[in-house]
Amino acid sequence: MAYDRKHTDKSQDLRKITAGLTLLGGSWASTAWAQTAQDTPAQAWLAALGFSLVSLVIAGTLLVAARFLRVRARQDSPLKTRPYECGEEPLGETRIQFHPRYYVVALFFVLFDVEAAFLFPWAVVVKRMGGAGLVMVGSFLGILLLGWLYALRKEALRWQ
């Protein structure tokens, strides 16, 4: 069933824009206010308090705004049985199966990503470490490269 305007009460674009602006403005204001805080504990706590207040205000505003502005389906509309009542159109089934390759690729990403983190401490002191550091990082990367070679050869990286 395609999304159809006749099932909903009102046009929604203006509301979306309003909500977005409120959110943006609110977070900007709260951040700005938090930044004005000085270094003593009392002021830090005050800033935190202010921050929570602003958050509460934003959340409250949004809730109240939603009460009046939200796009709602009529009771008798078939939209009532859909996952998103707001008119957002679902694509495909609720439960989708990921291709197992996603899992393998994700694992490789996580592993190599984390290993790359070891380069950052070296990058900080690269000048002081000099040649020795280069050799160490080189051997580290070499071992990683062997792992990558293994994965490549095992065709773990091929999308089939």
Place this chain on the structure above:
Amino acid sequence: MTSIPLHHLLTLGALLFCIGFIGVLTRRNILILLMSIEVMLNAVNLTLLAFARYNGATEGQVLAFFIIAVAAAEAAVGLAMVLAMFRLKQDVHIDTMNLLKR
């Protein structure tokens, strides 16, 4: 800003560690067990970093780095085993792992 007292970080670490531990003890889905273990490891990371900051020594950060790497490897191994298990019996609950006598 004033720095956060050590107690606070340690307390947060302890709470996280306990949450993870309780998760391991009470949940039965192996995937959630893996997540709980991850929470425990991150609690340790937090504790280590807190101590590293207060001791002014970097070894804690080094250890935390290694924990992150090992946690990734652990997740890879764990998920691979869960996958092997799922292929064999379409189930990832720990209370059904009773093939081997208790």
Place this chain on the structure above:
Amino acid sequence: MLHDIALLSPMIILLFGALFTLVVDPFLPTATPRRFWGPFGALISGAAVLATAALWVSGNHEMQTPAFAAHLSASRLSLFFTALTAVCALLTHLSSPAFMDEQDHGFGEFYALLHFAAFGMAVMVAAESLITLFIGLEIMSLSVYVLAAFKRTSLASVEAGLKYFIMGSVASAMLLYGMAFLYGIAGGTTYVEIQRALVVPKPGLDLWLGLAVVLTMGAFLFKVAAVPFHMWAPDAYEGAPTPVAGFMSAGVKAAAFGALLKVLYAALAGGAIDSLHLSMPKMLATFAVVTMTVGNIAALRQTNAKRILGFSAIAHAGYLLLGCVAWVPDGGLGDHYHVAGAAVPFYLVGYALASLAVFAALSVVGKGGQELTGQAQLAGLGRRYPLAGAVLTLGLLSLAGVPPTLGFFGKLELLHEVLRAGDQYVPHAVLLVLNSVVAAYYYLRITVWVYMKPEGKVEREYIRDRSLTWSMSLAALAILCVGILPSRLMRMAAFAGGAVRPQVARAHLDHQLEVAGLKPPVVKAAATEAVLPR
């Protein structure tokens, strides 16, 4: 730098073996049988053993580069345990190819993982800081989890691996949490720094120190499969492929005890530990006695040989733990400091060889992909495959502690040291003897299955393989030969136990003791001391 790298050569050899196997294997044609990796792995492990032996013969070494010295050592203790774990890897490399091929899982990765596990063990026992200890422990553990679950078409194997993995990960997390507190208290991660910080009692930090010690020790109790963290062991041993189970019971235990000795004697020794509310030696001794009793009593009711050996591994963990509390005063540092005697390293050699022999002999029934080691499967083994039957029996006798096997002298030395440690351990020693008697029952029961049970009509086939024969014979020969002439090994074990603190560390400690002398709080306090809640 080069000097230090030479000291690390055993580890580098093992790592080379792992990487070489891992990378070359995928480039071989798929049809090539992979069993040659077994003898190749044995060669690599043998090279590591030789390198260790060369280092041992050439004297007591200290790392020269500070960065290495702080985190790894090539002390006699490290070398002893490196050699032991490499021997375990060697025998496993020899015993597994035929078995894994029969199970249809003889992939190259298996051998690469064995190398990785051996490398992790070597790092773990050579560790001089919490960081290297953790890295070695994890390299070993992750490899062994996968090895246990390696037969991925068998639910038992995968289940064994998963159980081991989950329990092991929780134990690692506990260990790390304990380490974090040790680091916070000591302000450093090396054993030397920790001990320096613990030279004098710290009344304000007792709670934190106690927590750190309990968490750390708990994780070690898990790794050696001691009560109350023992329940994974029988499952993991039963489900894992038989040669892997042998490797787990021999290698992992040896590495864990090697690291435990160092942590106990090089890091967690000193006034602060002694003044803790609950005395650590007493606690460990209690756990040891409970562990051996629980393991032995549970083993009595079992009907599967692999599971029996799983419980027997728990019992042996108990004996060894009791050996760990036999503190011998360190002559150089005074009564307050102790070295680990010869008993634990010596006993471990006997235990490792015996369990490798037993598991290698048990793996012969794995013909055609089955992996059952119950009474029915073992019946008639002694008649139809005399070598396997004999090696199995010899290994079981050694585990039971019957003279003239190595196991007997191990128990003797252990008892001797426990009794020498003080009168408070007499009840523990008596319980140890009683436990050994109980244990003899179930070891002999397996022998009875092998030799005296009716064989039934089925004509069983066994795995007969040259490298498996080599593995069994080598292990059996070692048990017999060293059992007949144990004094040399005993002396080496004593050297190892005495070298629990490398010279550099001792120098630091001496200085620190001098400074501490009559004014205890002079020890440089970590910043945490001021901040931690008291």
